[in-house]
Amino acid sequence: MEIRDVMPAEELAAERVVSAAFGEPPDGRVVQMMRALQTSGAARASLVAVVDEELVGHVGLSRGWVDARRELVEVLVLSPLSVRPDRQRHGVGTALLAAALQTAQDRGAPAVFLEGSPYYYGRRGFSSASALGFDRPSTRIPDPGFQVALLSSYQPWMVGRLIYPEAFWTTDTVGLRDPDLERVEAQVASGIAGARAPGGG
Template sequence: MEIRAALAADQSEIEAVAAGAFEEETDGRIVRLLRALADSGALRVSLVAVAEGEIVGHVALSCSWVDARERLVDVLVLSPLSVRPDSQRAGIGTALIAAALAEAERLGAPAVFLEGGWDYYGSRGFSAATPLGFTAPSSRIPLPAFQVARLSAYEAWMTGAFVYCDAFWAHDAVGLRDPLLAQVEAHSGHAG
């Protein structure tokens, strides 16, 4: 497997991988979010995992901010992370996360945020963000799901409210909605 920067010619394959991974239609919410991130200029990094000549995974890093007391801090968001369903549980997501964090470090980002499974991302460089001084942008994000990876450019004063770029709000890609939120909270024992 090879991880490389996405090319414009990869877009339809990336969208197919994302739709499959999120069990959505080919023009579903996640695909529309990917397009909006690119169209708005918020997309900073787009990486693909290629195996046997086919794209089997994708990860995006886009710009957002932390509203710190001193000033706004430019940070990145790792979302979405997509692995083709027939290629899941083979280490592709882990490799894409590692490559994305390395790119974020290379770009000088102080932190990378995401919403996701605490069991999965916690062993891949992320920690619960709230205990580290960050405020989630929505009460619909279960607390353990709001996560951050602090990188070498991070400084102790860079805490505060996390603010998504417009594309996440415009495509309702922040937090969970009921009934899924209620199910997650009941299953995990964690309320947002």
């Protein structure tokens, strides 16, 4: 498996992987979010997984901020993480996550945030952001799903509310809405939460 930056000629193939992973049409909300992040200048990295010369996975990193008391801190937001359905559960998502965290580390980011299953991401370098003093950008993000990986340039004062780039809001890809939100909140309350990552990582 090769993990590398996406090439311009592969962008449509990457979008097809994302659409398939999220069960959306080719022009669905997650793909629209990816495009909006690119056109707005918020995208910071777009990595793909290639197996046997086929693009089978994708992960994106975009700019966000933590509104700390001392100053606004630029951080990275990991979204989306996508693996082609026929390649899920074969380590592609894990490899993409590791590459994304290394990319963030290399670029000096103090932290990487995401929304997702604490069971999946908790075994792959992430932990509860709320427990570390961060505030969710929306109450529609179930608290257990608000995850962060702290990197070497992080300092203890860098806590506060996470602010998403505008593209997340204009495409309505922040958190969940009912009935999905209601279902996940009921699962959290009963101690049951899905172990799979969004997008089938």
